[in-house]
Amino acid sequence: AQRVTQPEKLLSVFKGAPVELKCNYSYSGSPELFWYVQYSRQRLQLLLRHISRESIKGFTADLNKGETSFHLKKPFAQEEDSAMYYCALIAGNMLTFGGGTRLMVKP
Amino acid sequence: DTAVSQTPKYLVTQMGNDKSIKCEQNLGHDTMYWYKQDSKKFLKIMFSYNNKELIINETVPNRFSPKSPDKAHLNLHINSLELGDSAVYFCASSLSGSSTDTQYFGPGTRLTVL
Numbered sequence: 001a002q003r004v005t006q007p008e009k010l011l012s013v014f015k016g017a018p019v020e021l022k023c024n025y026s027y028s029g030s031p032e033l034f035w036y037v038q039y040s041r042q043r044l045q046l047l048l049r050h051i052s053r054e055s056i057k058g059f060t061a062d063l064n065k066g067e068t069s070f071h072l073k074k075p076f077a078q079e080e081d082s083a084m085y086y087c088a089l090i091a092g093n094m095l096t097f098g099g100g101t102r103l104m105v106k107p
Numbered sequence: 108d109t110a111v112s113q114t115p116k117y118l119v120t121q122m123g124n125d126k127s128i129k130c131e132q133n134l135g136h137d138t139m140y141w142y143k144q145d146s147k148k149f150l151k152i153m154f155s156y157n158n159k160e161l162i163i164n165e166t167v168p169n170r171f172s173p174k175s176p177d178k179a180h181l182n183l184h185i186n187s188l189e190l191g192d193s194a195v196y197f198c199a200s201s202l203s204g205s206s207t208d209t210q211y212f213g214p215g216t217r218l219t220v221l
Binding site: 032036042043044045046049051084086090091092094095096097099100 | 150152155163199207209213214215
């Protein structure tokens with residue numbers, strides 16, 4: 001069975017500092033991984049997916065199959081990045097979420 | 108235009124009651140889902156329907172019964188509510204249920220069982 005782990009429940013950084021939200025997964029097949037974000041009082045929404053290899057709002061995430069990781073990174077955090085971030089893996093059509101990391105960006 | 112909507116947004120009820128949460132999507136998607144987010148913020152899938160057919164049913168008590176009258180709606184009925192059912196329930200939809208599809212989430216329904 002697949003599993004997604006986000007080891008940090010809370011990550012607090014200052015504005016302008018680099019950010020890395022960790023995500024590790026276990027899955028026997030070829031994984032498809034996503035990052036979802038939930039801003040305060042808003043619905044959960046897709047931030048990015050590894051197959052797109054895109055950068056959204058300055059965030060990037062690289063799938064590292066050797067380390068079974070999909071860490072989310074941003075070189076310079078902004079206050080508006082403060083939110084709850086969820087790493088997720090899809091197997092078949094079942095999306096499995098990590099426990100979430102709350103990112104707080106302080107001014 | 109709201110893509111995925113849920114009603115009600117908040118639901119407070121007594122133990123033992125029966126309640127329903129409604130979900131509607133206007134995206135023309137074939138697949139809809141229900142997720143439960145517990146007090147520790149863990150999000151876990153409960154059910155998935157594709158074109159009104161149940162395709163995922165995780166280990167959820169029989170007290171939970173999803174109903175899909177048409178592919179734009181997936182309602183969640185809960186019988187004999189228990190304290191442990193208190194959570195935020197999210198509905199989501201995707202185009203076809205393929206692993207390449209993005210899932211779009213509703214705003215959530217916060218259920219509190221007293």
